[in-house]
Amino acid sequence: YTYYLSVKAKDAAGNTSASSNSLTVKTTGGGSTVNYCFASCTSGSEHISNVSFGSINNASARDNYHDYTTISTSVNKGSNYLLTVTIGSVYSGDKVTAWIDWNGDGDFIDSGEKYSLSVSGSTATGNITVPATASVSSTRMRIRVFYYSASDEPCGDKQYGEVEDYTININSSASGNSYSSENTVLSSSDMRVYPNPSNGKFKLEIKNGYEGKIKVKVLDISRKS
Known part of the structure; x- marks a missing residue:
């Protein structure tokens, strides 16, 4: 904000x-004052063609990396949300991993910040529960599509796939304070x-x-x- x-x-x-x-x-949060690590891909046809999470429903074309942090959704502590990622030009063996910086410290390496999605055909899904310890703020969600032979790391340049970043606004709870x-x-x-x-x-x-x-x-x- x-x-x-x-x-x-x-x-x-x-x-x-x-x-x-x-x-x-x-x-x-959301990349406004926190510098997140570089992530990209250099080649390959597989890419992220759609991301659905909360109020986010974003269709996109192939890009090595795309900053979609102007697109956001709000989540509540303790609530569960379905993340769905559609893979464009999918290959057998493609995988999808998501990371959310729940404590807002500018990285994705803390416990509970990594989600390996289940892939079926061109659709990857995963249930994400917002930790009760999450910082009440705006933060970053990173999604990477990659070929199975590569490691699922949030940073660095991979040969195949695509990376997209989004903003997540964390509220205290569904009945938390709302100031208007x-x-x-x-x-x-x-x-x-x-x-x-x-x-x-x-x-x-x-x-x-x-x-x-x-x-x-x-x-x-x-x-x-």
Whole structure:
């Protein structure tokens, strides 16, 4: 998500300055502030022709790698979702693996982030349960179609197949908080500011699926703005 922030300063006499210039803050996940490893393929006819997951239903043509992180779906912690990948120009022995960076740390190597799909003909399917420990944020899903002789790794260049990336928005639960009012006040548990302390440059992470413009008042340790 992208947020637009401005701040005001107040002196000891209570005089308040004009609003500062707008600051754009992008929360982590989905590739906006996290750099994911390179992945691609160099040749081969087999490719990803369709991805269906949650509200994502994306048909595509052959490409070595395609960044579809502008396409997203929302999921809830503890809920189960069906991932269906259609393989174009399928070969016997083609495989499909998906990875989801549930903790938002910029890689796909943590336990529970890899899914080997079951392939039948040109269709690969897998059931994905969102971990209860998943970070409430936007994050990356990577899908790779590859020939069986290659290793199913999320990074690097393979000879055959295709790689596609998507964005997954993780909510706390199906009944979790949903903020829509312009006058909603977020509590400290709804956000995270880091690093702390900072040199004046910091990141703000909004939790629980809030979308929209927000105002932030920054105080120092003595509670001065």
